[in-house]
Amino acid sequence: MAQEGLRLVCPPVSAHEGRLPRQYTLEGQGAKKDISPPLEWYGVPDGTRSLAVVVQDIDADERVPWTHWVVANISPEEKGLPEGFSGAGGNANAGSGAGGVQEGVNDWKQPGWRGPVPDSHGHRIQFRLYALDDVLSLGNKVTVDKVMEAIEGHVLGEAEITPGTVA
Template structure:
């Protein structure tokens, strides 16, 4: 039986255990950085992983779920995405240059920091280990419902 430290998992050093998204990753309020994506790290990829895909959703938005970020074709050689990665994959180069960001529910590519009408919104970060690279053409859309 595997213990919790051996499980495939996704974490963010900047998001606390209650899952509260720090204001700097939102669109409003003191300290908001607009469309800055949070840093993410993942561990213990399944053995035959060829690529990773990430979907971030606001599961308490008026239209549920509201897709904030879609990222795909993440090479398994990457162990995470740095803070502010959104929109900078090609600029960072290397394996980051292979990553594709999709069109979110705000109809723009990349991370779109949520506008929080009230406190207590929950955000769901889902990381998928895939056994192939997705063939998506030039645009990636958020139609993942």
């Protein structure tokens, strides 16, 4: 259940009637292609020691859910992740990144963000934010399975948004 105070926002989704703009997909738009969208969060619970973000296509055909991005050990002092934090030209560093942030391997077996493919129109891409009472010990290869196992019993709050794929 989502905690009352914790809120997750993706400003471009809000500006495009609840849909993920094309620049965040593999196909892209203009000069922007396959970059992670900006995320903002509010109301992080007291006692939070780290945050994690998991982004999945909950309507994928091959494997449900299909993981597009996993980020762990985000400092609770951070107020979000900027556009292009990961993906084409972004950080995309699996394992330990700057400030302890760890990006995981997506279901394409690549580190960092990988946007939805053009033929996934109509699929819902779920963005989940977890506020945790601990810093996760994940080792060098971070996966969504490792993150989900590690957060068990440590979730202080959750928030989610689930836009359609392409605006």
